[in-house]
Amino acid sequence: MSKRRVFDINFEPEETSEAPAPAEEQTRRGPMAAAISENADALTERQSAEAEIRAENDRLAHEYVSLKRDGAIVARVPLGDVAMRKLTRDRSTTRDPDLEELKTSIRDLGLSNPIQVEDTGDGYELIQGFRRLSAYKSLFKETGDERYATIPAVLVAKGEALEKLYRRMVDENMVRRDISFAEMGQLAASYARQMDLEVNDAIAVLFASAGRQKRHYIGSFSLLMDKLGHLLQYPEAIPRALGLKLVKTLEDQPRAAQHLSALLEHQKPNDAVAELAVLNKVVAPKPVSEQAAPSTSSKTTIKLNRKSGAAKVIGSKGKIELQMNRDFGAVDPRKLEAAVRALLDQLDL
Incomplete structure (x- = not known):
């Protein structure tokens, strides 16, 4: 059998200037695939936006708590929602001679300094501003004006130490109006x-x-x-x-x-x-009575007959009297002193 001969033929590559087929032709997708891809992109964008919103909310929440703690959040709260159970007030609850002046100031100028309250969840607890709250309640009762039905209040962070709340209330009143x-x-x-x-x-x-x-x-x-x-x-x-x-x-x-x-x-x-x-x-002090109380001490009276005349000696509590028709002021003081000393020595006094 005759063998077939195999020849290796090398062809020179043909030079071409044609660009490769467009990519979109190579990766063409159907409508369903395109829709799925678009939904995935939208979901990713939404999740990213939600994450940013949550981060912003967390930041605002922390900032809000910080502002409350610093007394920078002010809101109008209904009078009936403010309780006074937590702190014993350092003001009389029945009388305040300056309350009318405060009410006049609020009517004319408004409240320049809000009260301070703690949010209890179902209302508010008064921390500072007893007189201001009392003035608003009185104005609302007298006028029925709705602008006095709520009062500007600073919201204080909940859970502050009781001692600090008392100190704040006391120091405010001692500085602003001495109690x-x-x-x-x-x-x-x-x-x-x-x-x-x-x-x-x-x-x-x-x-x-x-x-x-x-x-x-x-x-x-x-x-x-x-x-x-x-x-x-x-x-x-x-x-x-x-x-x-x-x-x-x-x-x-x-x-x-x-x-x-x-x-x-x-x-x-x-x-x-x-x-x-x-x-x-x-x-x-008890007035001193003009009439002394009767003395209960003993009294001794002695009568002596002397060449110079009769003498009478009276002894009582705290006193010795010598009565005689004689000018004792003319007696030599040294002799009078010696006589008195002899008397005292004789009495062991």
Whole structure:
């Protein structure tokens, strides 16, 4: 059988200037694939946007809490939503002689300094601004004007230490409008009970910015309010000096509180001036009686007959009298002194 011969033929590559086929022709997709791809891109973009929104919300939330803590968030809150349970107030809840002035200022100029409240979830707890809140309540009751139905308030972050809240309330009132010693004493006693402290320790905490002497006065008024607070209608009107005298009277005279109670019940003072008159009567010193009480001491009378005439000697408590018809002022002082010394020596005096 004859063999077939195989020849290797090498062809020169042909030069061509044609560009490769367009990519889109090589990767052409159907409508379904294109839709899926577009949905995936949209989902990725949405997830990215949501992540950015969450990050922004977290940042704003932290910023909001920080602003609340710094007292920079102000809102109008309904009067009925503000409670006063957390702190014992350092102001009288029945009388405030300057409340009318504050109401006039609010009517004319508005409230320049918002109250401070803590958000409790179902309302608000008053932290600062008792007088301002009282003024708004009074204005709303008197006028019915809806602009007084809500009050501007700074929202304070929840959970601040109770001691710090008390200190803030006390320092505000001591700086802006000095409160009475009776109100400070009552607050110290209430805080001591709430925190299970001695009154002096409570005073040291609440009135740390006050001087030592002032803290001593507050302690005295705290004792005064503990003994007489239930009897008094206008304790905030008691001056410092009168309050200290009352405390001393209570310490020296155990029945003084009972006596004061009887006086107040009998006279029924209807204002601060009348009540102060009763208190002053209690601490007034007792008048000295013009007639001395009959003496119960013994009395001795001796009559002596002398060449120069009769002499009468009377001895009583604290006194020896010598009665005689003689000018003792003309006697030599040295002889008179010697005679008296001899008398005293004879009596062992």
